[in-house]
Amino acid sequence: MAMELGDLRVFVAAASAGSLSAAARELRLAQPSVSERLRRLERLVGRPLLDRSNRGVSLTPAGERLLPHAQRCLDMAARALDIAREDDTQGTLHLTTHATYAPLAVPFVIGALQPLRYAVVVDDRHSPSALRRVAAGTTDIAVTLPAPHAPEVLLREFRSEQVVAVCHPRHPLAERPCDILRLSSHPLAVNLWGSGADLFHEQLLDAPSRAHQLYRISSAETAADLARSGQAVAVLTRATVDRDLADCSLVELDVIDMPEWHVDLMVAHHRERADEPAIAAVINALDHLRP
Structure with missing residues (x-):
């Protein structure tokens, strides 16, 4: 039996919403369909992922282990669709930052990419989550506070x-x-x-x-x-x-x-991706900010 993205999407929605009925409403699915998709995923994993009760659902230890990887798979799938849908652009740069810093981060990144034909997609995450996404490759650039991060992530001073x-x-x-x-x-x-x-x-x-x-x-x-x-x-x-x-x-x-x-705001990117055109353009813009 192959794992399906739809099953992962149902699992993530149920874990986030705390109930199967709320997940069904969010995904616009019938609740029996949500239950069946979860059972199919649990059969594939070989153990329960959610504890069910009258008060809703909660993650089992197996569910807790699966959740971040399931979310990462969904993020990567969404990014793949963005890339496939590009028409006259060279690509899409994904920027992750907190809403508080977006008024500073978004204009800076868009300005850095002006010489290139890149679309920009922005999502709102706190710094630890943003840095994990950079390490996992599910976002290209993050503007964050200084925070503990994986060794493959490089932080550069922004402002x-x-x-x-x-x-x-x-x-x-x-x-x-x-x-x-x-x-x-x-x-x-x-x-x-x-x-x-x-x-x-x-x-x-x-x-x-x-x-x-x-x-x-x-x-x-x-x-x-x-x-x-x-x-x-x-x-x-x-x-x-x-x-x-x-x-x-x-x-x-x-x-x-x-x-x-x-x-103190930092720009984060994966060390091995510094030469990619869009990321290199942002790094070059950072270098021009320094006196």
């Missing part, structure tokens, strides 16, 4: 972004310098990433802040929206709010004891 605190112009903190103690008495929307994040968090914990007023938000744009609406002070990279600061819809706070804090 370092300063972290600042911003608020609505009519916010009570907008008019004069403040310290972290005073900052902590107001709702804060914070990206706790980069050098300085741990120290800032420790300073917040030392202040008599209210836990329900600290919003740890992975999307910098969402944090910025909370500041734009006046609901919170946002602590995020300056690049996220450059336009807001320029048009005075947000103001930067003078936090006198704010630790030196930067988010």
Whole structure:
């Protein structure tokens, strides 16, 4: 019996959704078809992949081992289809980055590829997942934070972004310098990433802040929206709010004891693929960024 991509797709959907009925809705299949595909895959593997109960499904040890490889197979199949569908392009470059860094990463990569006829496909992943995809060959380029990675992955410096605190112009903190103690008495929307994040968090914990007023938000744009609406002070990279600061819809706070804090972004690629035209173009663009 041969393994089918459709069976892997059902397995991944069920594992992600936590129930067969939810997976059936997501894939627009009848639930009996979903159940049969899972049983067929389990027969091929020779052991259960999911534990079924009235509360849904959960992965067995075998299912946990299979899941990352199943996802990788589906990613590779999708990439193969993209390549086969190309018409007047030389190829497709897959870029993986977090949504927070996409406004910086996507224009940079597209600009680097302008001399070439390459399509660009972007997906949203956190840095550890993005780096695993680079190692597995399921993405070409990743823009990430520095993070542990496989030896076959090479990280190159992209840019370092300063972290600042911003608020609505009519916010009570907008008019004069403040310290972290005073900052902590107001709702804060914070990206706790980069050098300085741990120290800032420790300073917040030392202040008599209210836990329900600290919003740890992975999307910098969402944090910025909370500041734009006046609901919170946002602590995020300056690049996220450059336009807001320029048009005075947000103001930067003078936090006198704010630790030196930067988010260092890296471009990651597979060591053995540095000579591929699209990846080489991105590397060349990186070299021109350096003074």
